[in-house]
Amino acid sequence: MRDWFRNLTTAVVTVAQGMGVTLLAALRTYRRKTYTEAYEYPEKPLPVAARYRGFHRFDLTACIGCDKCAVACPVDCIYIDKTMDTGPDGKKGFRVDGxxxxxxxxxxxxxCVDPCPVDCIFMGSTHDLSCYTRDGCSVDFAKLPLEAAWGRATLNPTVVAESKSLDAPVWVKGEPGMPAPNGAAVLPVIEKPAAA
Ligand code: SF4
Ligand code: SF4
Known part of the structure; x- marks a missing residue:
């Protein structure tokens, strides 16, 4: 009989504690207001911690195509498309096409960040990547506008979708107006934006 009362008391106390936690969480939510009222996403993105590891930032103008990031990746999800080329200074090197x-x-x-010898890849603060198809989850940073790949612009679905229609990188080493590798377009010289 004593055990029966002890079990009953334990059950009542446990349920009361659980309900108390739920009530506190509900009150906190009520005080904080709804998520969209607090953050107005996507116009005002959620603030993230200084060392947050979000979607990458990649600087096409500095990458030397050494493959060290791809080798370090434990799930092999970095694909680098490059060709050996001679730069305007006459030196040989890799031209990163993808x-x-x-x-x-x-x-x-x-x-992938630490092995990079020229610090041209790091984890950015963008925390979302919306896309229209699963293919949108494969992001070719060499085809993104530099301000989206390296600068402060977000990795939005429009620039990712538009990048799918390009067959040449948005920037190649060389003179102003240098033709794209496939000779199909004349690429504008884009100023390198400040890092995000
Ligand atoms: S963060 Fe870099 S190394 Fe890690 S899985 Fe992603 S691409 Fe690979
Ligand atoms: S490690 Fe750096 S320089 Fe080498 S391919 Fe990767 S991003 Fe480019």
Whole structure:
């Protein structure tokens, strides 16, 4: 009989504690107001911590195509398309034609960041990537406008969708108006934006 009363008391106290936690959470939510009232997403993105690991930032104008990031990636989700080329200074090097990260596989571990010898890839503060199809999760940073790939513009679905129609990188080393590798277009010289 004593056990029966002890179990009953424990059950009542446990349920009361659970309800108390639920009530406190509900009151906090009521005080904070709804999520969209507080953050007005997407116009005002959610503030993130200084060392937050969001979607990458990649500087096409500095990348030397050394593959160290791709080798370090534990899930092999970085695909680099490059060709050996001679620059305007006569030196040989790689021209990066594509730098794709498959975000259906990326786990945001940042292991690709540290090996980069020229610091042209790091984890940015963008925390969302909306896309119209699953293909939109594969982002070719060499086809994005530089301000979206490296600068402060968000990795929005429009620039990612538009990048799918390009067959040449948005920037190549060389003179102003240098033709794209396939000779199909004359690329404008784009000023390198400040890092985000
Ligand atoms: S964050 Fe990790 S999983 Fe994602 S591309 Fe870099 S190394 Fe690969
Ligand atoms: S490690 Fe850096 S320089 Fe080398 S391919 Fe990756 S991003 Fe480019």
């Amino acid at each position: 730098f794709t990260i498959d975000y259906t596989k990326c786990m945001f571990c940042a292991l």
